[in-house]
Amino acid sequence: MDEEDPFGLNEEIKIVIFKCLDCKGTDEVPEYIIGEFSVDKNNSEEVELHCPHCNGTMIEARKNPK
Template sequence: MSKNKEQDDMSKELLRWLEEEDPFGLNEEIKTIIFKCKDCRKEDDVPDFVVHEFGLENKKNQEVKVECPYCGGTMIRAKNNPSD
């Protein structure tokens, strides 16, 4: 078997494995948490794994804060209450 044919077969096998197995979790749904800016009041979806990572540095029961992508202000977790 030629070297090029062997490489092509290996590439095809690798691509087939990546499509079937999804080893990197690319097809998994990303859960998000809605954050609301204290300054501009806009909302943004933040992946839950990001919120978890930011929370590791906080003290117990301390609210996670992220930077607003719209105005640079501080975003906090949005409340489910429409009057927040």
């Protein structure tokens, strides 16, 4: 196991903004969490998260410009 520091003490944690398709709410998600969700997917495939506000579907906001 080449385990990396999970708390990123020596480097900035990259935050990705997710936007809800249903309630349009946003959430800031650390990139390492997204990595866990995308483990079964191809890199080109979107990661979907559950919205903490309405339990809808959230996707990366940057892939959906306003």
